[in-house]
Amino acid sequence: GQQVQQSPASLVLQEGENAELQCNFSSTATRLQWFYQHPGGRLVSLFYNPSGTKHTGRLTSTTVTNERRGSLHISSSQTTDSGTYFCAIDRRYAQGLTFGLGTRVSVFP
């Protein structure tokens, strides 16, 4: 089964609303990384967060490794936040990232 599960699969927001994206993983992970991808664009690293909470602008990443979960909080969403957000984990003894299927976020004015 899917080792990294993201929810929701898609999300529609009105500009200014907050959102919380969830990531749950079944394998033992050493790191969790969040990426953003605009349609047709490159994967942009948002957070590399092994544990705890990190903030960048309106984004907050929280990782609880021993509970095998992470979350990405978007506050005061803007239309430019539209795109797909991927969660990926580093599995122990493996170097390649294992990705979730992503959460597609659409923010309307």
Add this chain to the structure above:
Amino acid sequence: NAGVIQTPRHKVTGKGQEATLWCEPISGHSAVFWYRQTIVQGLEFLTYFRNQAPIDDSGMPKERFSAQMPNQSHSTLKIQSTQPQDSAVYLCASSLGTEYAEQFFGPGTRLTVL
């Protein structure tokens, strides 16, 4: 810092032809990764080099796919006898090479096999 560079950005091949994709990692990064992205399968790990040596190719299809890293400044992914199901965006990433270091991705090469 130009980031990870991938060429070409788009490639169209006919069924049965060969495709070679190029990746230039970030200067100073000793680890290079290849991934494939499709609508159906999502993002899949293919292979990984560290200090130019192949470390893990567990995600590579066993036939027709090969990857090399002849020097520290570039890696290639070669697909022989391309098939329509090989159509995907192929992504290259690099990292500092320390254990579980953060990975930075290139823009990808969109391969279309007709």
